[in-house]
Amino acid sequence: MTLAAGLFIGVSQPAAADPPSHDQAPHQHWSFDxxxxxxxxxxxxxxxxxxAEICSVCHGMQHVRFGDLAGMGLNAAQVQxxxxxxxxxDGIGTDGAPAMRSATADDSFPTPPIAQGLIPGAVIPPDQSRLAEVYPGxxxxxxxLLTGYGPPPAGVTPPPGLFYNRFAQARAIAMPPPLSxxxxxxxxxTKATTEQEARDVTTFLAWVAQPHLAERHRTGVRVMLYLVFLGVLLFFLKRRLWSNVH
Ligand code: HEC
Structure with a gap:
């Protein structure tokens, strides 16, 4: 008894006085749910x-190749x-200066200077290749988060250089509101409201993080249909095999 009680007491209790460090994000309905x-x-x-127009100024996507964009319904010419x-x-040019070239479908998305940590003092924006999978929530x-900026409540001042956002860790974030x-x-x-932009870019980030979701779901459905078929077959086989036993 004492041992069990000890185990339960050992489980850490959240301090009742501590407010959660950010608001709980409401559940959204997503096409990929x-x-x-x-x-x-x-x-x-x-x-x-x-x-492409907004986030890529600060965020890279180093694990995504341009060719991967074909999967969202673009043809080869559009991808090119x-x-x-x-x-x-592209290495060093004949003049000794760093050379540049146009990207091809096989190249990965470039990482902007701020995301490479090349801007002194700037907070480094996370890579977005897998962000929708790894971001808590x-x-x-x-x-x-993208729709959660706004004036802080009375008496709350975010630390200097940070913006109030009730869904960010500790309700403050270094990213300025990217959408409007x-x-x-x-x-x-489509009318580009802040909510629409947030919904679309989130859908894009979820797609980029798992572009094979649709294929996996199709395989899952086929496996289920096969198992149902096998079940029905076994049911009738069993009836037939046992039909002489009374
Ligand atoms: C001006 C640069 C800038 C732009 C543009 C920008 N971000 Fe950010 N973003 C940042 C920085 C800096 C951080 C890191 C913030 C921090 O850790 O406080 C960040 C963090 C994030 C995070 C993680 C937040 C967290 O709590 O750690 C997400 C998600 C995000 N950005 C999404 C986006 C999306 C989507 C877009 C395009 C609509 C975008 N960002 C555009 C600079 C930017």
């Missing part, structure tokens, strides 16, 4: 546009055009 979830590719494409619009380092919290209404013009005519 659940075992049958599938990415809304139109949203993934809009989200890529948000990444996107790759070619990026310049990447996942897509729900990324969406909440009409911060981007969508090619498909």
């Amino acid at each position: 659940g075992p049958l979830g599938n990415f809304d590719l139109a949203s993934v494409q809009r989200g890529y546009a948000v990444y 055009a996107i790759a070619a619009s990026h310049k990447i380092p 996942g897509p729900d919290r990324i969406y909440a 209404d009409d911060a981007i013009e969508y090619a498909d005519g």
Whole structure:
């Protein structure tokens, strides 16, 4: 008895007086949720546009190649055009200065100087290749964070250089609010509200973090159908085998 009690007392109790360090992100409905979830590719494409125009100024995606973008429904020419619009380092030129060349489908997304730690004193923005998978709270919290900026409540002042955000750790973050209404013009005519941009870029980040989700789900469904079929077959086989036993 004493041992059991000791075990339970040993379990750490959250100090009741400590407020949680950030608000809980509300659950959002995502196209990729659940075992049958599938990415809304139109949203993934809009989200890529948000990444390319806004987030990529500070965040890299070093584990993603331009060629991977084909998976969101682009053809080879569109992928080539996107790759070619990026310049990447290419050793040292004949003049001894660092040379640059246009990227190809095989190249990875470049990491901007701030994310390489080249800006003294700047907080380093995390790489976004797998962010939706590794960020505590996942897509729900990324969406909440992107839409969660606002004036701090009375009496609260974020530390210098940080912005108040109720979903950030300790409710303060070094990233300035990256989104705003009409911060981007969508090619498909969708109205670019802050919420829409946040939803699309979060969908893009979730897709980039697991581009094979749809394939895995399709395989899962096929395996389930096969197992159901096998079950029915075994059921009838058993009936037949035992039909003479009375
Ligand atoms: C001006 C530079 C800048 C831009 C533009 C920017 N970020 Fe950030 N971001 C940062 C920095 C710096 C951090 C690290 C913040 C910290 O640790 O306080 C960060 C952190 C994050 C985090 C992790 C937050 C956390 O709590 O650690 C997410 C998620 C994020 N950014 C998403 C985005 C998305 C999505 C976009 C594009 C819509 C974007 N960022 C655009 C600079 C930027």
